[in-house]
Amino acid sequence: MDDLTKIPLWEWLPIFGWRIVAVVDAADNVPQRLPRNGAVLVGSPTRPKWIAFDCPCRRGHRILLNTDKGRFPYWTTTVQGPLTISPSIACDDPVWRCHYLVRNGRVRWIHERDQASSSVYQPKRSGR
Numbered sequence: 014m015d016d017l018t019k020i021p022l023w024e025w026l027p028i029f030g031w032r033i034v035a036v037v038d039a040a041d042n043v044p045q046r047l048p049r050n051g052a053v054l055v056g057s058p059t060r061p062k063w064i065a066f067d068c069p070c071r072r073g074h075r076i077l078l079n080t081d082k083g084r085f086p087y088w089t090t091t092v093q094g095p096l097t098i099s100p101s102i103a104c105d106d107p108v109w110r111c112h113y114l115v116r117n118g119r120v121r122w123i124h125e126r127d128q129a130s131s132s133v134y135q136p137k138r139s140g141r
């Protein structure tokens with residue numbers, strides 16, 4: 014196996030929140046297996062091109078997000094410490110309908126219902 018894809022042993026312990034566990038130079042070098050809550054940066058820590066991780070729904074699909082500001086859409090991500098990715102991550106694939114935020118190492122699921130209710134503007138009734 015390529016040395017760049019080596020994930021330190023302790024990173025496999027299931028005690029961490031979401032964070033970056035490795036940086037690889039090409040998308041092909043992202044390891045097949047990733048630790049729970051572990052994401053891999055492709056590129057360099059200062060100029061990441063992609064962030065790859067297994068979807069927190071645990072149904073076994075991999076997420077690959079563009080982090081290169083030269084291409085759209087792109088996501089911004091923290092490199093060290095608890096992982097924060099913005100904006101939210103949405104899979105529109107009919108098989109994998111997943112929509113969530115990664116904030117401070119934790120996943121917050123966004124449900125269609127919540128989304129709908131928060132985006133609907135409801136004017137306040139005044140008087141009668």
Ligand SMILES: [Zn+2]
Pocket residue numbers: 068069070071072074104109110111
């Ligand atoms: Zn998913």
